[in-house]
Amino acid sequence: MSPVKLCDTPYLLMLDNLESVTGQALAIQNTLPAGEQQKLRQFLLKLVGGKTKVVLGSRSDEAWLTDAYTHGGKANVYPLGGLDPESRTVLAEKILEAQVGDGQRIAALRQDDDFKRLMALLAGYPLAMEVVLANLARQSPQEILAALNAADVDLNVGGGDKTNNILKCVEYSHSNLSPQAQKLLVCLAPFDSFIFQGALENYGKQLQQREPFADYDFAQFDVAIQEAIHWGLLSPHESGFPGLLTIQPIFPYFLRTKLNHLEATTRDALYDGFKAHYQGLAGSYQQLMASKDPNQRQLGLLFCRLEYENLYTALQICLRKRETIDIFFCLAEYLKQINDIDGRLQLSKFVCDAHDSYPKEICKGEIRFEMTMALDRLAYCYLAKQSYQQAQLSYSRIVNLLEQMEEGDQDSKRHKNISLASTYHQLGYVAQEQRQYEQARSHYQQALDIKIEFNDRYSQASTYHQLGNVAEELREYEQARSHYQQALDIKIEFGDRYSQASTYHQLGIVAQALREYEQARSHYQQALDIKIEFNDRYSQASTYHQLGIVAQELREFEQARSHYQQALDIKIEFGESAGADGSASRYSQARTYGQLGLLAEAQEDYSQAQQHLQKALEIFVEFNDQHSAEMVLQILARLYQNTQDDLILTAIAQCLHITPAQVQQHFAAASA
Numbered sequence: 248m249s250p251v252k253l254c255d256t257p258y259l260l261m262l263d264n265l266e267s268v269t270g271q272a273l274a275i276q277n278t279l280p281a282g283e284q285q286k287l288r289q290f291l292l293k294l295v296g297g298k299t300k301v302v303l304g305s306r307s308d309e310a311w312l313t314d315a316y317t318h319g320g321k322a323n324v325y326p327l328g329g330l331d332p333e334s335r336t337v338l339a340e341k342i343l344e345a346q347v348g349d350g351q352r353i354a355a356l357r358q359d360d361d362f363k364r365l366m367a368l369l370a371g372y373p374l375a376m377e378v379v380l381a382n383l384a385r386q387s388p389q390e391i392l393a394a395l396n397a398a399d400v401d402l403n404v405g406g407g408d409k410t411n412n413i414l415k416c417v418e419y420s421h422s423n424l425s426p427q428a429q430k431l432l433v434c435l436a437p438f439d440s441f442i443f444q445g446a447l448e449n450y451g452k453q454l455q456q457r458e459p460f461a462d463y464d465f466a467q468f469d470v471a472i473q474e475a476i477h478w479g480l481l482s483p484h485e486s487g488f489p490g491l492l493t494i495q496p497i498f499p500y501f502l503r504t505k506l507n508h509l510e511a512t513t514r515d516a517l518y519d520g521f522k523a524h525y526q527g528l529a530g531s532y533q534q535l536m537a538s539k540d541p542n543q544r545q546l547g548l549l550f551c552r553l554e555y556e557n558l559y560t561a562l563q564i565c566l567r568k569r570e571t572i573d574i575f576f577c578l579a580e581y582l583k584q585i586n587d588i589d590g591r592l593q594l595s596k597f598v599c600d601a602h603d604s605y606p607k608e609i610c611k612g613e614i615r616f617e618m619t620m621a622l623d624r625l626a627y628c629y630l631a632k633q634s635y636q637q638a639q640l641s642y643s644r645i646v647n648l649l650e651q652m653e654e655g656d657q658d659s660k661r662h663k664n665i666s667l668a669s670t671y672h673q674l675g676y677v678a679q680e681q682r683q684y685e686q687a688r689s690h691y692q693q694a695l696d697i698k699i700e701f702n703d704r705y706s707q708a709s710t711y712h713q714l715g716n717v718a719e720e721l722r723e724y725e726q727a728r729s730h731y732q733q734a735l736d737i738k739i740e741f742g743d744r745y746s747q748a749s750t751y752h753q754l755g756i757v758a759q760a761l762r763e764y765e766q767a768r769s770h771y772q773q774a775l776d777i778k779i780e781f782n783d784r785y786s787q788a789s790t791y792h793q794l795g796i797v798a799q800e801l802r803e804f805e806q807a808r809s810h811y812q813q814a815l816d817i818k819i820e821f822g823e824s825a826g827a828d829g830s831a832s833r834y835s836q837a838r839t840y841g842q843l844g845l846l847a848e849a850q851e852d853y854s855q856a857q858q859h860l861q862k863a864l865e866i867f868v869e870f871n872d873q874h875s876a877e878m879v880l881q882i883l884a885r886l887y888q889n890t891q892d893d894l895i896l897t898a899i900a901q902c903l904h905i906t907p908a909q910v911q912q913h914f915a916a917a918s919a
Contacts (some may be wrong), residue, residue, distance in 0.1 A: 250290060250293035250294055250297075253294055253297060253298075253299040254293070254294060254296070254297030254298060254299065255297070255298060256298060256299065257298040257299060257300070258298075258299040258300075259299070259300050259302070260294070260299055260300070260301045260302070261301075261302045261304070262301070262302070262303050262304065263304035263305075330371035330372075330373065331371065332371070334371070335366065335369075335371035335376065338373060338376055339366060339376060339380060340353075342376060342377060342380045342381065343356065343380065343383065346380065346381045346383060346384045347383055347384055356383065356388065359388050360589070360590070360593055361387070361388035361389045361392055362388040364388070364392060364556070365379070365380075365388050365391060365392055367440065367556070369496045372495070372496050372497075375495075375496040375497050379391065379496075382394075418501065421478075421480065421501065423478055424471070424474050424475065424478065425471075425474060427464065427467055427470075427471065428467075428470065428471035428474040428475065430463070431463065431464075431465070431467060431468055431471040432471050432475055432480075432502065433502055433505050433506055433509075434450075434451075434454060434460075434463075434517060435494075435498075435499070435502055436499060436502035436503045436505070436506040436517065437499075437517065437518055437521040437557075437560055437561075438494060438499055438521075438557055439494065439499050439556040439557060439560065440493070440494055440496075440553075440556050440557075441484070441491070441492065441493060441494065441553045441554060441556070441557065442472075442481065442491075442492040442494060443490065443491060443492075443528075443550070443553075443554065444469070444472060444490040444491070444492055445490040446524070446528060447468050447469070447472070448465075448468070449524060449527065450520070450521075450524045451463075451465025451466075451468055452465070453520040453521075453523045453524045454516070454517065454520040456520070457516040457519065457520055458512075458516070459510070459512060459513040459516045459517075460513075460516065460517075460520070472492070475498075476492070479495060480494075480495050480498045481493065481494055481495065481498070482495070484553070486549075491553065518564055519564070521560070521561060521564070522561045522564040522565060522568075522570075524561075525554075525557060525558055525560075525561035525574060526561065526565075526571075526573060526574060528550075528554065528558075529558055529561075529573060529574040529576075529577035529578075530573065530577070532547050532550050532551050532554070532558075532577055532581075533547070533576065533577040533580055534547070535547025535550070536548060536551070536577075536580055536581065536584060537580075544584075547581075548581065548584060548585065551577065551578070551581035552581070552585075555578070555581075558574055558577065558578055559578065561574050562574040562575055562578065562598075566598065566601040569605055569606075569609055569614070571613065571614075571617065572598060572617050572621065575594070575598050575621060575624075576620065576624075578594060579591055579594060579595060579624045582594065588628055588631050588632060591624065591628050592625070592628035592629070592632065595621060595624045595625035595628055596625060598621045599618075599621050599622055599625050599641075602618045602621060605618075611652070611653065612653075615648055615651075615652055616652070616663075616666075618648055619645045619648045619649055619666060619670075622641050622642075622644055622645045622648070623641075623642075623645060623669075623670070623673075625641050626638045626641035626642045626645070626673065627673075629641060630673070630676070630677060630680075633680070635677050635680060635681050638673075638677050639674065639677050639678075642670050642673050642674045642677065643674070645666075645670045646667065646670055646671070646674075649663055649666055649667045649670065650667070661701050664697050664700070664701050665697070665698070665701060665703050665706075667697055668693075668694045668695075668697035668698045668701075668703065668706070668710075669694070669706075671690045671691070671693040671694035671697070672690070672691060672694040672709065672710055672713070674690040675687045675688070675689075675690035675691040675694065675710075675713060675717075676713065678690060679713070679716065679717060679720075682720075684717050684720055684721055687713075687717050688714065688717045688718075691710050691713050691714045691717065692714070694710050695707060695710045695711070695714070698710065704737060704740075704741075705737065705741050705743075707733075707734075707737055708733075708734045708735075708737035708738050708741075708743070708746070708750075709734070711730045711731070711733040711734035711737070712730070712731065712734040712749070712750055712753070714730040715727045715728075715729075715730035715731040715734065715750075715753060715757075716753070718730060719753070719756065719757060719760075722760075724757050724760050724761050727753075727757050728754065728757045728758075731750050731753050731754050731757065732754070734750050735747060735750045735751070735754070738750060744777060744780075744781075745777065745781050745783075747773075747774075747777055748773075748774045748775075748777035748778050748781075748783070748786070749774070751770045751771070751773040751774035751777070752770070752771065752774040752789070752790055752793070754770040755767045755768075755769075755770035755771040755774065755790075755793060755797075756793065758770060759793070759796070759797060759800075762800075764797050764800055764801055767793075767797050768794065768797045768798075771790050771793050771794045771797065772794070774790050775787060775790045775791070775794070778790065784817060784820075785817065785821050785832070787813075787814075787817055788813075788814045788815075788817035788818050788821075788832075788835070788839075789814070789835075791810045791811070791813040791814035791817070792810070792811065792814040792838065792839055792842070794810040795807045795808075795809075795810035795811040795814065795839075795842060795846075796842065798810060799842070799845075799846055799849070804846060804849070804850055807842075807846055808843070808846060811839050811842050811843050811846065812843075814839050815836060815839045815840070815843070818832045818833075818835055818836045818839060819832075819836060822836060833866065833869075834866060834870050834872075836862075836866055837862075837863040837866035837867050837870075837872075837875065838863075840859045840860070840862040840863035840866070841859070841860065841863040841879060841882075843855075843859040844856045844857075844858075844859035844860035844863060844879075844882065845882065847859060848882070848885075848886065853886055853889060853890050853892070856886055857883070857886055857892070857894075857895055857898070860879055860882055860883050860886070861883075861898050861899070861902070863879050864876055864879045864880065864883070864899065864902055865902050867879060868902055868903065880899070880913070880914075880917070881917060883895060883899060884913075884914040884917055884918065887914060888914075888918075893907065896910045896911055
């Protein structure tokens with residue numbers, strides 16, 4: 248077809264494997280003579296600006312065709328990275344079906360955290376996935392990860408065909424690098440998935456402090472990086488931020504095979520420098536995540552997400568060397584902020600298990616204190632997952648470690664005891680969650696006594712507040728009020744206005760329980776004012792709900808309806824969101840619908856009452872809360888008695904998936 252027709256008519260022309268035209272080493276052997284290459288170039292140049300779209304595919308940059316794909320001074324190049332998440336999942340399933348076969352094991356692999364890490368490392372590169380995942384036929388994901396780290400896994404698939412053998416592809420690209428670049432890039436062997444190019448200068452300084460790397464010219468690191476990008480071993484990260492690089496998945500493995508040929512002292516020095524480099528970065532990332540500036544926090548989260556595997560590798564080195572685990576606290580904070588409780592639990596357990604293997608003679612001082620901090624993170628995860636027995640065991644281990652810790656100067660003694668107080672406080676919370684109120688009170692009192700002894704006045708507020716909770720649960724309302732007031736006084740003293748809201752709210756509940764409705768309303772209003780001031784919209788719902796109950800008790804029905812509706816609007820708003828509070832907010836709507844139903848019943852608006860109670864019943868059934876559903880059914884039975892409206896029976900029957908006659912029988916049995 249002539250260039251003229253292609254320019255005038257919209258076609259799609261695809262020329263793949265262009266590296267074969269110039270006869271590069273990885274190419275399928277279809278090399279064109281220089282004259283034919285020139286003809287092809289001229290042909291493509293004539294299509295520039297025409298209606299036909301031309302796609303050129305190649306493993307190299309095809310510099311001889313640059314003017315054919317450059318427009319307005321900008322090269323129209325799309326670096327081909329890994330598959331998108333959906334496509335890589337589909338490919339992984341096909342590989343597992345072919346290589347593993349066992350459906351039960353495949354299902355287990357899908358849930359395996361190490362398999363998820365392996366998939367993240369492979370980054371959707373099809374050939375890398377086919378080669379690495381094939382090893383799952385005889386190895387676990389954990390074993391493959393360890394083997395990749397040690398450059399001890401079979402990746403030699405594809406035989407002698409360089410276009411299909413992934414190692415030969417990487418080896419060819421690597422062989423085209425300058426000797427200086429090859430030497431420097433071996434220093435990237437510990438990295439996985441991602442490199443922050445802006446931090447490599449500091450990495451080079453860390454390595455140069457170690458004798459095997461004293462003569463390395465790390466000033467040329469950026470030049471070596473650019474060569475690696477040119478040959479497809481590294482590529483700009485998909486985020487588009489300058490200095491962020493993605494590593495071709497098999498490249499680290501290849502570099503580790505090169506590293507294995509160097510002396511053991513060189514290898515040890517490299518990983519030691521890598522560890523020190525990430526100890527510094529972990530501190531920086533943790534500071535970013537703790538920033539009050541939301542943009543800084545997001546930046547910290549971004550880097551922790553991209554650097555996770557590198558930080559994790561550095562943490563493993565720290566644990567092997569029995570050194571400080573400050574990197575762990577960075578990763579644990581990241582997982583906390585993204586609400587990955589399972590990931591945080593697995594990481595904390597990994598670190599605590601590693602600590603258990605430490606020789607007793609080194610489990611003192613800073614190491615012992617870090618052990619207590621790691622156990623604290625582990626216990627927190629168990630608590631979040633309502634695994635109370637494991638949480639209690641972990642917190643009890645912390646108490647034992649702290650009590651056995653040798654005390655030095657006054658500061659270290661105070662630090663130890665404040666940590667002990669915090670742990671007793673958490674033991675109180677674990678007991679409280681299990682409704683072991685006397686045990687909870689005992690632990691809270693132990694915490695409070697230590698805080699008073701060491702004049703940790705500010706943190707006393709949280710313990711007084713929890714003691715108030717316990718007394719409230721035991722219906723010791725005057726005692727509860729006293730504890731809440733002590734907590735509030737401290738919060739006011741230290742200017743902690745935001746946290747005052749929760750205590751004002753609880754004081755309102757106590758006053759309400761004592762039928763001191765005006766006092767309750769005053770406390771609730773103070774709580775609400777603070778929540779509005781700090782734009783804590785989600786928690787405003789609970790206070791609007793309580794204000795509705797107070798107004799209803801005072802027979803201020805319109806005011807009650809207004810408060811309930813405000814609470815419901817917020818709960819619906821958050822229930823429809825995809826956030827972490829969505830499910831809890833949906834469930835809590837049922838309570839407010841129930842109160843609106845009771846309010847309508849009190850005003851003898853039975854139709855409105857039935858609608859609200861029906862909504863409450865649907866949500867309680869949805870969340871399998873049989874006790875609350877039965878309470879709503881009792882109110883609906885009362886409504887049916889007053890109205891004899893068969894529509895009530897029909898609506899309930901549809902919700903419970905039974906017949907109206909069965910609903911009527913249930914009502915009759917309940918009233919008998």
